[in-house]
Amino acid sequence: MANVIVNRVQEFLKKHPPFSFLNQDDLASVASQIEIQYHEKGEILFEKGDAPEAHFFILKEGQIELKDGEETKDFCDEGDVFGVLALLGKRPYILTAAVLENSLVYCIPVNAFEEILQRNSKVALFFAAGFASGQVVIRQDLSAGQKARGIFKKDNNDHSLLIFSDQSEIRFSENVVCIAAESSIQQAAEKMAEKEVSSVVIINSEKYPVGIITDKDLRTKVVAKAISLDLPVKQIMSSPVVTKKRDSSFSDLYLSMIKNRLHHLILTEDGSAESPVCGILSDHDVLLSMGNSPAVLINALLNTTDLTEMRAIRDRAETMLRYYLENEVSMDFVASVMTEINDVIIQQATKIARSKLAPEFPEMQGIKFAFISLGSEGREEQLLRTDQDNALIYEDLPASVQVKAANYFHLMGSEIVEVLLACGFASCPGEIMASNPKWVQPLSKWKEYFSEWILSPTQESLMQASIFFDFRKITGSSSLTDELSAHIYEEIQSKKAFLSFMAQNALKNPPPLGFFKDFMVEKSGEHRDQFDIKARAMMPLADLARLLVLSHGITGINNTFKRFEKLGQLEPNYESLFNQAGKAYEILMRMRALEGLQNDNSGRFISPEHMGKLQRQLLKNTFSPLAELQDIMEVRFQLAYFRK
Template identity: 70%
Template sequence: MVAGGLSLDAPVSEIMSEELIVRKSDASFSDLYLCMIKNRLHHLVLTKDGTSQSPVTGIISDHDVLLSMGNSPAILIHALLNTMDLDEMKSIRLRAEQMLRYYLENEVAMDFVASVMTEINDVIISQARIIALTKYRREYPEMEGIKFCFLSLGSEGREEQLLRTDQDNAIIYEDVPQELQDKAAEFFLKIGVEMVEVLIHCGISPCPGNIMASNSKWVQPISTWKDYFSEWILRPTEEALLNSTIFFDYRAIGGTNFLADQLTDHIYEEVRKKHFFLNFLAKNAYLKPAPLGFFRGFMVERSGEHRDQFDIKARAMMPLADLARLLVLSHGVVGINNTFKRFEKLAELEPVNQELFIQAGKAYEILMRMRALEGLHHENSGRFIDPESLGKLHKQLLKNTFTPLLELQELVKVRFQLDYFSK
């Protein structure tokens, strides 16, 4: 009435909807939810016998649907913050995936989806930290006041872990006097083991390469972490470059963030002094497996468990993530880990390549959505996709994401003189 400027005396018939879609009040939840999705309804009227001629018994809204499932982000986060029970935490994370499915199927913006899921994952990690400290603090009173922080690496470090794929993490703590070094190493490793166990209990798989805070190699004081990165940058072996693709995307969660900031400052100073390291990173990014074959067909696995399936992570997502990381590093940009946000920043920094970077960011969002939907459908990581299961439109959509990838690889080839570098 306000929008139409109608009189308060106007009859209801002038503004009401007619031929309402209604359902019976005792209908199953799935039927009601499906009805609302199919008919794009924000509100659904419930009647006694399911016809528009019987008495109204209630109205549900799409917001009510999410709340009834407990799948509002605020509700899920509130529930996590108020429990230390591992089974309950696992259940809440499962409900978060129901919310994720709803967001993806209704094409909610990926930056919002990724932010929500990241926040939920971060709260779980923060609770895991409290659980671990509560368990071991009294046993190690000399560690009281020693600063540390938990580092999420890889996709979680980039704020891109939508599904409960395997974890990559580490712990960094401040340097301690020599007489406390053994105690500190013992204490923080126990903290790391406990936190990793909590994450595993919540359904987040352990890292196959054991890059986790339960591995003593990745639970170290800041001086050792600085030595690690200096060595990787000075001597970029194949293993060092592999570590770089994982560890350069770290993000501090809980604890003392200034330790991570100190490490970041050290890394960028080392890269600035040894700029040639970027050429090795560029070569590594350029030589990633091609997504398409000579005849423009998908490059699928030729043997093993995933034979005839397309590896969307190795052949599409990781090459784009590697290229974004490389180019952001070359500009000395600090504090942006997320891949499509990196491309947004690059578009701002390089107006001449603005359109390419914008398209690359959009391509990465499409790939994230496709992988997450695939994973939810098959209840796995979504990494391997059967091209034959895709419709013509989705096949073309996937292939379209390869165009900015290939163009970026050519840009990097020229910019970092890879023809000369490989000789």
């Protein structure tokens, strides 16, 4: 009986964000720990000023009113999350929760969710979008970058940060295209084409909205099912409609769209469906009104597989990135947000690929795989759309299906790469992509690759190791990447000398400064007189961070400045140096990204002569911890003896 209840709870939760963002294991874990409460009409769940409970709430059935004194602030309906201050900040409740109708409430223990909030950025960004104690927390200023870190850091209590535009900046269409319920589907489509709109509102004789049709409805309900265009629109319209008052706050409008998973929100004179239509707000309008919000960009990506839209959203993310960099928002927050956006694009690309291949390969749908990112995206550091570095792992299979599986996963990898190219990510010059059959292999072959690189560390092997050792699963089965990580750790433990080879290779990076402390610039070619910030400054630090965490047997931390942060904890004697190295890397990431945005390129090559004196000095300062770390590595890995 207990299992039946847990399964029902789980089925309910996965329909509603943020629980819909959880993987199966986390969802099952949360569902098993939930307390179910029944409250009768008139009861009070909590009072304003009360200390927070050890859980927050999601409403299963009934209705809860959130109020401040006698003033109603909001109503909670099925699937709404409230009382989140117990989770986000542990502050006293700022509203009173009163039961308006007999209600069934699920209580989610804070302890069961804190870890998920920490490691699942989709969940963190969802809460950032406004679910805090049943009301939206609106902030206008995101330039205080350290506050922004609260979304991803446990030690900051302010997790409700999100930039919402001012109400005066809301953009929506006032000229709504409307049509009578008796009109045909053909007439509706013609009107949408004539007015170049993506939706039409169905109205009754009093001009009140009774339904809505979108271009998606025409695709999925009409074309896909081949129904007659002569049928009345009322047979395919979405009804009843969700409406809001046109002068509602932006946050109220946006949250209505989020909660009801709407692409279009109808605005009426009094906010009800018994009132004339006076406007319509689309998710595109939201995107324009809230261009600097990561939550909006991610939500938009999660709701489209159209490549043109995906490219446009990623373009807008670049605008957001510029804003963050110019306003000195902390780099770990910036990197987390941009990584999440890139990850969602890859996840949507995988969905597109699998959907396209499903009819031809139905038997492949249940086979475990993992799409992994390498290099800067693997390290969660790809701010700009630089070269792709990715690969694909799939489970070991019987020989009878191996050939077909290899073909299927190669096609899948190629489709994903094509989507990324369409979204503006560059192709890898070295063909280290999932479109290359060499990098689409079963788990056993991947183990062979890594064993060979570790046991026979040639120059080519060390180059491959520097790229592939930073792999990170983006979508698919974690069990495959976990097993591969365990294999790598065991192999390194059995051949410690490999780390010395890695150290020797890391110290081969060209020096950033010459004898007279001038920047070492390119002597010829396209980038003559330019400084290679990647090869001479960033990669040396990334290589050393990777080497050191591997020497400590640490896996699961790929990001360079997070690796230095961890190293500071592991080696307190060098904590200051590691902190300096981490900060230096953040500065280099910021400088490269700004350079790339300014010149519409990768930002890799910088002209020192075009830099101000302060910028030049700041860049030179980042080389100090690099030189000191290289000296320490020389001694620690006995490289002088190693070269004999």
